[in-house]
Amino acid sequence: MTSDRTTPTTPTPPANPPLTRKARRRNRIVAVTGLTSVWVLLWGTLSWANVISGLVLSVVLLAVFPLPPVTFAGRIRPLPLARFWVRFLRDLVVASAQIAWLAVRFGQPPLSAIIAVPLRVNTDLNLTLTAEALSLVPGSLIIEADRATGTLYVHIIGVRSREEVERFRQGVLDLEGRIVAAIGSPEELSRVTQPHPAGPPEPAHLEGAPR
Incomplete structure (x- = not known):
């Protein structure tokens, strides 16, 4: 004897549900605001x-x-x-003065370094905004951004010791924290306010240092 009853199945929701009209409008406003801000900063x-x-x-x-x-x-x-914005403009002025001094001072050429900074909030928006803010400040340049791990590889100039390299690395994390505090979600804000995971940082490569 067979049964004609079948077990009802619940439809599986799509992995990426479509955005609502309100969410799409908000994302467009954010995108236009971000692109316009970058345009104005590039003009100076x-x-x-x-x-x-x-x-x-x-x-x-x-x-x-x-x-x-x-x-x-x-x-x-x-x-x-x-x-x-206040801190960004301050860093812009200070870094410009430091690079100008490095260009005219006498002595050995300044050392440079390439460091890896894993960000605590691994999203496309946070990765892009942090990289843009770093690249706009003289003396630092993004050479690679690893989207999978949320890591920025930054070339910096004018460092004299590994202690200064680590201070710059912490400065990048502080910059990320200010960006997340300005536009991040509560969950993202909790990530940047917690202590950074313990562990030895990835060593930086100092260019021009004696071997």
Whole structure:
């Protein structure tokens, strides 16, 4: 005797559910704001012409070259965002003065180093914003970004010891913390406020140092 009853199956939800209209609109606003900010920073002058041209260029880029949707799970916090900009402008001025001094001073050429900095929040948005902020400050340049591990490989100039290299590495983590505090989600914010995992850092390669 056979039974005609079958066990009902529950449909499996898609792995990547489609974004709602509100989420898509918010992501577009974030993308346009980020691209416009980068455009103004590249010009180095805050003016209505640069802001308007950046907005137009951002809209055209997103329309002509649509990117895969990047989920923005955080929220914009005005006070931490203002703190980020104040500290970024300060670092920009200080680094410019230091590079100018290295260019005119006498003596041995400055040492440089390539260091690996694993970020604590491994998302495309955080990786991109941290890399852009580092590259805009004179004296540091991103040579590779490992998306799988969330690691930035940074070339820096003007270091004299491994202690200074480690201070720069910590400075990158502090920069990441300011970015996450400004626009990150509560879960991302908890990651950057916790102590960094213990363990010896990856050694840096000092270029020009005596063997």
